[in-house]
Amino acid sequence: MSILSEIPQLMVYGVVEGSIITLGAIGLSLTYSILKFANFAHGDMMALGAFFCLTSLAVLRFLGLEDSPFDPLSFGFNMVAALIIAMALAAATAMILDRFLYRRFRRAGPIILLISSIGSAFILRNVIQFIWGPQPQYYFKAIQISQKVPGLGVRIKPDEFFIVGIAGVLVIFLHFFLTRTKTGKAMRATADNMDLAKVSGIDTERIILWTWAIGTALAAAGGVLAGIENKFITPQLGWHMLLSIFAAVILGGIGNPYGAMAGGMIIALSGEISTAFLSTAYKPAVAFIIMVAVLIVRPTGLFGNK
Amino acid sequence: MESLVGILNYVIFFAITAGIFAMLSLGLNIQWGYTGLFNIGIAGFYAIGAYTSALISGPPPSALDWRTVGGFDLPFIFGLVGAIGVSGVAAFLIGIPTLRLKEDYLAIATIGIAEVIRLVLKNESWLTNSVWGIKHIPSPFHDPVDSMISTFLESHPHLPRWLLDIVSNGYNWLFLFLVLSVLIFLYFVSERMIRSPWGRVLRAIREDESVVAASGKDVFWFKMQSLVLGAMIMGMAGSFYAHYAKFIDASSFEPLYGTFIIWVMLIAGGSGNSKGAILGAFVVWGIWVGADFVTGRFGLAGFREGALRIIIIGVLLEAILILRPQGILGEEKFISKVLRNDRNGR
Numbered sequence: 001m002s003i004l005s006e007i008p009q010l011m012v013y014g015v016v017e018g019s020i021i022t023l024g025a026i027g028l029s030l031t032y033s034i035l036k037f038a039n040f041a042h043g044d045m046m047a048l049g050a051f052f053c054l055t056s057l058a059v060l061r062f063l064g065l066e067d068s069p070f071d072p073l074s075f076g077f078n079m080v081a082a083l084i085i086a087m088a089l090a091a092a093t094a095m096i097l098d099r100f101l102y103r104r105f106r107r108a109g110p111i112i113l114l115i116s117s118i119g120s121a122f123i124l125r126n127v128i129q130f131i132w133g134p135q136p137q138y139y140f141k142a143i144q145i146s147q148k149v150p151g152l153g154v155r156i157k158p159d160e161f162f163i164v165g166i167a168g169v170l171v172i173f174l175h176f177f178l179t180r181t182k183t184g185k186a187m188r189a190t191a192d193n194m195d196l197a198k199v200s201g202i203d204t205e206r207i208i209l210w211t212w213a214i215g216t217a218l219a220a221a222g223g224v225l226a227g228i229e230n231k232f233i234t235p236q237l238g239w240h241m242l243l244s245i246f247a248a249v250i251l252g253g254i255g256n257p258y259g260a261m262a263g264g265m266i267i268a269l270s271g272e273i274s275t276a277f278l279s280t281a282y283k284p285a286v287a288f289i290i291m292v293a294v295l296i297v298r299p300t301g302l303f304g305n306k
Numbered sequence: 307m308e309s310l311v312g313i314l315n316y317v318i319f320f321a322i323t324a325g326i327f328a329m330l331s332l333g334l335n336i337q338w339g340y341t342g343l344f345n346i347g348i349a350g351f352y353a354i355g356a357y358t359s360a361l362i363s364g365p366p367p368s369a370l371d372w373r374t375v376g377g378f379d380l381p382f383i384f385g386l387v388g389a390i391g392v393s394g395v396a397a398f399l400i401g402i403p404t405l406r407l408k409e410d411y412l413a414i415a416t417i418g419i420a421e422v423i424r425l426v427l428k429n430e431s432w433l434t435n436s437v438w439g440i441k442h443i444p445s446p447f448h449d450p451v452d453s454m455i456s457t458f459l460e461s462h463p464h465l466p467r468w469l470l471d472i473v474s475n476g477y478n479w480l481f482l483f484l485v486l487s488v489l490i491f492l493y494f495v496s497e498r499m500i501r502s503p504w505g506r507v508l509r510a511i512r513e514d515e516s517v518v519a520a521s522g523k524d525v526f527w528f529k530m531q532s533l534v535l536g537a538m539i540m541g542m543a544g545s546f547y548a549h550y551a552k553f554i555d556a557s558s559f560e561p562l563y564g565t566f567i568i569w570v571m572l573i574a575g576g577s578g579n580s581k582g583a584i585l586g587a588f589v590v591w592g593i594w595v596g597a598d599f600v601t602g603r604f605g606l607a608g609f610r611e612g613a614l615r616i617i618i619i620g621v622l623l624e625a626i627l628i629l630r631p632q633g634i635l636g637e638e639k640f641i642s643k644v645l646r647n648d649r650n651g652r
Contacts, residue, residue, distance in 0.1 A: 038410040040417075104628050111344065114410060115569065116627050118346065122566055123620035126613035134609045243421060246414050281429045288418040295411055296403050 003276045009154045010276060014269035016160045016229055019167035022264030023222030024241060025248035026174065026257045027215030033191040033255025034211045035102070037113035042219055043238030043245065044124040045090055049220020050233040051132050053079075053086035057139060072158035074142045075228075083166075083224050090220035091213035098212050121239070128235040136232035143231070163225045170221055171261060174214070178257065183210055191255055243284050244271065247291035253301030262303065266290070311471045318478045320595060321588075322550060325485035326543050328587035331571045332492050332580060333539030339577035339637075340500055341532040342512030344409045347400075347416030349564020350423040351393045351537040355544025356554050357427065357434060358392040359385035363549070364443045372431035372438065382446035386545045393541025397534045405529045420565065427556040439555025443548050446484070451477050485546060489584065492539060496580045508532055509578075562616065567594065570623045576633030585634060594619060 028042045060078045061067065067078040097120060105113045146155035178184040190197040190207045198204050219238075226241065227233040248267045252259025267287045274286040294301060330348060337343040361376030363385030378384075404415040427434045434440070455476045459465070465473070499505045507528050510518045519525045548554050558564075567590065575586020597618045601611045626633065 038414060101624060101628075108627075108631065111409060112627060112631065114344070114413060115573065116624060118566065118569070119620045119623040119627070122562070123617050123624075126616040126620070130610050130613040130617065133607075243418050246418075250411070250414070279429060281425055285422045285425055288422055291418065292403055292415055295407055295415065299407065299411070 005153075006276050007273060008152060010272040011269060012154045012156055012160075014272035015265070016163055017272060018265035018268030019164045020222050020226045020229065021241065021244050021248050021268050022261045023167055023170060023218045023225065024238075024245040025252065025260035025264045026171070027218040027222075028245055029249045029252070029255055029257055029260040030187075030191075030211050030215040032249060034187065034194075034208060035113065037110040037117065038246070040114065040117045040242070041097075041121040041124055042117075042215075043240075043242030044121045044128070045094060045216050045238065046219045046223030046226070046241065047128055047233070047235055047238035048093060048124055048223070049086045049090040049216075050223035050227045050237055051128055051137075051235075052089040052220065053082045053224045053227065054132070054137055054139065054233065056082035056085040056089075069142075073162055074144045074159055075140055079139065079228075083221060086224055087217040087220045090223075091217040094212040094216035095209050098209065125235050125239060132235070134235060136234050138232055139227055159228055163229055166221065166225060170218060174218070174257060177214070183207070187211060240284070243291075244268070244287040247287040250291050250301055251294050253303040256301070256303050259301055259303035263301070308468055308471065311468045315471065315475045315478070318475065318482050320591070322478065322482050322485055324588045324591040325482070325489050326546050326550070327568060327571060327591055328489055328584045329485075329492060329543035329546070330540055330568045331575070331583040331587045332489075332496055333536040333543065334568055334572050335536075335577060335580060335583040336496060336499075336508075336532055336539070337536035339572060339579065339583065340505065340512065341508045341529060342409065343405075343529060343533055343536075344413040345416045345533070345536070346413050346561075346565055346569070347418070347420030347423075348540055348568050349559045349561055350416070350420035351397060351540035352544040352547070352564050353420075353423055353427060353556075353559035354396050355389035355393045355541025356548040356558070357440070357544075358541070359389040359545035360440045360443045360548045360554055361433075362388040364440055367435070368441075371435050373435040373440070374432045376433070379444075382444075382549060385549070386542065389541040389545035390538045391541075393544070394534045394538040397537030398530065401530045401533045405526055405533065417561070417565075420559075420561065424556055424559060427559065434556070437555060437557075439553055440548075441553050443552045443554070445477070445481065445549050445552065447480065448477060451480055481550060488542070488546070493580050493584065500580070504528075504531075567591075567619065570619055570626075572633075573623065573631075574626055574633055576635035576637060578637035579633070579635045582633050582635035582637075589634070590619070590622075593622065 024042065024046055027045075028039060031037075031039050031042070057078060060082060065078060067076045069076045101116060101120065102113060105116055144157045144159055146157045148155050176184075178188060186197065186202045187207050187210060189200070189202060190204050190211075194204055197207070222241075223233075223238060226237060230237075244267050245264075248263035249260050250263070251266060252261065252263030267290060270290060271283045271286050275283060278286070330352060333351075334345065334348060337345050359382075362378055363380050363382050364377050365379060366377035367373040367375075400416070400419055404412050407415060428436055430436070431438075455473060459470070459473065500509070507518060507523055510523075511525055511528055515525050518528075547558070551558070568587075571586040571590040572583050573586070574590050575584070576582030594615065597615045598611075601614045601618075604611075604614075606614065
C-alpha cells in the first residue's frame, strides 16, 4: 500500500483530533486575549474535566439512572449529562482558582501569571493523580469497531461523529454567545482594550470570571471527548495535548477563536498526515515545528491582525 | 554514633544533589534573573549535557544495547567540556529563531524544544539506547580513590565502626568537593560578570529592551550570549549528574525535575541574585526531601505520596509569588561607586 492511499484515513483521524484540539485552543485563546498571559494550566484543566466526567458517570450510575446506549454509539444519555456536569464543575474550579490565586497577580504582569499557571498546572495534575490515581481509567468498557464508509475508502467509528458533532455545536454556541449576547460583546471589548472597556462601564472583573468559565468549560469538553476517542483517560492527558493546543492558538492568531479553530484543524491534520512519513512518536514535534515556523514568519498568526 | 555517621553520609548525598541543582539554578539566573529570558526548557539543555558527557566518557555499547554509537571511555574532563560545548551550540541554534520573540512566546518555544529533545531521547535508540538508558557511566577518579580507600582499610583492620563508615564513603566526599568547587567558581564568575558593563547591559535588557536598542546595543546578540552561557552551565550540571548517577534515561529529564523545580528554586532564593540561586536550590531541595518524610507518615499509597509532594512544592511556589515575590534574598541593588558616595553626601 502506498503512502498516499493512507492519507484519506489519516485525514479522518485529523478531523476528529482537530475537533478536540480546537475546543482546547478556543478556551486558551480566550483567556490569552483577555488576561494577557499564556495559561500553562489549561491542558490540566482538560484532564480535570475528563475526570469530573468519570466521577459524574459513576454517580449517575449509583443513583440508578437507566443508561441504554444511543444505538450506534457506545454510550447513552448519562454520558451527555456527565459531559455537561463536568463542564460546569471545571468552570467552577477555574473561577475559584481565579478568585484565590490569579486575581492577586492582575497588577503583577503577565510573566508572574505565567509562572503561577505553571505552578497550578503541576498542582492540578497531581491533585488529579492523588484523587483518581495514575493508571488509565475508562468511561465504558465496550470497544467500538470502525465502520467502512462506502465510496470514500475510510473507516469511521460512530463515536467519532459524536465527537465532531459536539465540538461543532459548542463552537456554534460560542459564536452566537460572542456576537449576539451583551456579555459576549463585552468580552470582545475587554479583549480589545481593558481600560477602554472599564471606562465604558463594563464590569471587567465579571467578564474575567465569564472568560475563565467559558474557556475552561470548553477545555473540559475537549478533555472528555479526548477520553472518548482514546478510550482511556490519565492525569497526563492534558499535558500531552498542551503543545498542540498552544501551536493551534499561535497559528490561528492569539485572541481569535475562529483562528484557533482553523489552527486546531491544521495542527491535527498535519500531525496525523506526518505519521505516513514519520514515526508516530514525533507527532507532537510536528505541531511544534509548525508553531515555531509561524512564529518566525508571521508572529501574529495566520488570522491575527494585531 | 553510627546513626550520626549515617546522617552525615546522607547529608553528603543531599549536598551533592542540591549542588547540581544549584548549578542549574545559577544558569537559569543568568538567563532569567539577569536578562529576563523566559526559558522553561531547562530540562532540554540539562539532558543534552548529560547525554553528551555519557557518550564521550561512558563505556562503549554492550551487546545488549540498542545504541550503536558513542562510548569512547575518555576521561571525565572531555565529557564535561563536550557537554558544555554541545549545550552551548544547541542553545545558539535554538536562540536564532526564538530570541526575537516576545517573552511568553519564548516560554512556549523553549518548553516545546525540551519536549522534542525528550522525544528524541526516548525514540532514537541508536544514539540514546531509548528507554533502557545509558548505564555504567564512570564517576571521575572513582577507581583510584576506591583502591586507595580499600588499601587504607586493609592496612587498618581495627578501625571503629563509625570511622569505617566515613572512610568507605570517601568517594562521595571527593565528588562533593568537586561539585562545590565548581559551584563556587561559577558563583564568582557570575558575580563578576553581572557587575561588569556587560552585565549592566543584560539587566537593562531585562528592564526595557527598546531603551537598550535605542542606545545602540545589539539586544539580540546580548540575549544570545546570555542564553548560551546559561545553557552551558546547565549542560555542565547535566554532565555532573550523569557521572554521579552513573545511569541516565529520558525519564531523568521530565519537566518536573528538569525544569519546574529549578524555577521554584530560583524564585524562592531570589532571582537576579547568585547567592539566592544557590540558597534556593538547597532550601527547596531540603523541602522536597523533607516533604518525603512528612508524606511518608500518612500511610498513603505510593502514587499519592508522590503527588502530594509535588502539590506541596506547587503550593510553595504560589505562596512565594503571593507573599514574597522577590524571594528570600531578593535582588541586590548595584549602585555605581560614584553615585553611592553622592547619595551619602560624602
